[in-house]
Each structure stands twice: as C-alpha cells, then as structure tokens.
Amino acid sequence: MTSSSGRPRVLVAIPVFNEERTVARVVQAVRTSTPRFDLVMVNDGSSDRTEAILRDLHVTTVTHLCNLGYGRALQTAIRYARAGGYDALITLDADGQHRPEDIERLYTDFDAGDFDVLIGSRFVEQRRYDDVPLTRRLGMRLFSAIVGVLTGQVIYDTSSGLKIMHRRVFDALAERPFVHFHAEVLTYLIASGYKVTERPVVVDERHFGASMYSWLGAIEYAPKVAFLTLLGFVEAHLRKGRA
C-alpha cells in the first residue's frame, strides 16, 4: 500500500518513558529532518511530564495505561503501523542519542536495497566496541557472536534502537514474544529468510535520564535474551519445515 501520491507511507515511531527532558527536542528534530514521514510517540506509561509535553507539541501519541517495557512499546508501534497500512516503520530512541538527520539517509539505503530490516549501527564501520563500557562490550560481543553462529550473519549492533522495518515483517513481529527487539528478534528474522542489514550511524552521549537497564535488569537481560534468541532460531526452522 502506498499513499495517493504513489510514494511509500512511512511512520516514525518513538517509544518514550519518562523522557521529559529530551522528548521535545527529539520530536522537533524529527519533524524538521523528516517532514514527509508521519510521526507517532508511544508513551509507555510515563509518570513524569512526558505526556503533557507531547500534548503541547500536538504530536500523535499512543499511550499505554501502564508501563509495559521497551519491547512491548515497540510492538505497539508495529501494530499501529500495521493497522494504519504503513509501508515502513522507523523506530528510534527518545533519549536524544540518535541523530534524526541520519533517518533520511538510512531510509534511502533501505528503499534502494529492498531490505526487510535495516539497523542504524554504531559499530558496523569500525567493527570494534572500544568506546563502550566493559560489561556492555562483553554483552555486545556475546550477542553478536550468538547471532553469527546461529544465522551465519554477523550483526555488530544487536541493541540499536534505530531501525527501519518493511511492512513484510509486521505480521511476523506483531504477535511474537520478544523482550527488547534485540538479538532475539534479529535471529528469528534472519533465520526465517528476511533480509537484515546494518548501516553506520553516529550515536551521541546520553545527557539526561537513566538507561533503561538497572543493574538487576542488566543481569536479567543476558539469560532472557539468550533464551529467546535460541527459541527464535528453533521457531524459524520449525516454521520453515512446516511451510
């Protein structure tokens, strides 16, 4: 489905949870850099002034009545895009670390390459994780290796929040259980035969707010995502076997 002008309909979705200090700047930057794309904010049950700020910005907002987590917020965005008949969905984080000016360039690559998922990657160019704290670096190496072993394709930045998805993957993702839309989803998609790739982007330092991973969350993250990654791999092969 395309718009009446014949151009693909593209939705930019930004999950947001308690980002009152950055959300206005991010919305304005996205509006300025990609005026031809629709924008929706997925407010994941914020308890600060985020919702009021979004209302003042007159931006379309999908509000969860309670906090469901990052993965579920992304899933809501996918369902919204599917229900709205969009051709592609672009997701980015609301913490101001992504540069909205990267979106247009990434989308041009995405459109030209006929990809199913394109990841805005911090590491695909240098192929090293030198600037990342040690524990995070270990996690990134681990999940990059797991995806590589299971699918034969190395993804250097499995946890990037900047992604572009074609509507071909909407059905596959709208109903699947996933936690963070990281290695577990990428493995499932690649093993299912979808075309996933990375393109370099610059990610700025986080100036406000806290990371979504508390120390307990970080401990939980590895086994959960590893388990789901393995499961996604098995699921993809079972589906292929049945088809």
Next chain:
Amino acid sequence: MLTPTAASIDLIAAAAIVWLFTLVRRDRLYVGYSVILVAVIVLGAVVLSVAPILRAVNTLGGVVTAAPGLILLTLAFLVLMVVYLLTQVTLLANRLTRLVQELAIRNASTTVPEADGITRR
C-alpha cells in the same frame, strides 16, 4: 561414569527443559520465569546426578540421612505447581498487555491547533 539413576535424572531434567521451552514458544510462560526454572532444574540435575557434588552439598547442609523418595516426589509436585501458577500469571499478563496495547492504539490522539485558533482533539 553415568549411573542409571543419574541418567534418569538427566533425562527427566532434559524433558522438563524442553517442556518449558515449548511453553515459552507458545507464549504461555514468560521468558523471565522460564530462565529461573531452567537454571533451577539444571542445577538440581547436576547436584543429584554427580555424586561428589551431592556429597559436598550434603556435607555443607549438614544432612545426616538421605532424602526419602517421597520428599523428591513432593519437590517435583511443587515445581509442577509453580510452573502451572506461572503459566496462569503469564496468560493474565499477556491478556492485560494486549488490552493496554489495543486501548492505546484505538485511543491514539493528536491535538491539532486549527486555523481559528481553537485546539481540537
């Protein structure tokens, strides 16, 4: 050398892990619960099937007599009950999540300032 008892314990543990895996695949069990259950099952299987580890645990725990079979059966029953309860919690959580997501999508809102200066929703 794996004894027949240890082999049976490992087989039962493997079957339990496959069962949990299937539950998560069908979205009947939250992955966070399953990770804990799998860790407990693997740990239990290792302790029960490797004699030196079992002896060490017994010594550490001050166990003077071997646990009768009835206690093992009771533990197995408790694990089953925990899995059952967690699947019910997961089902409820999934329904709640779906409800929250659908409500959010149906109530998606934009406040648009019109040309006459009145903001409409």
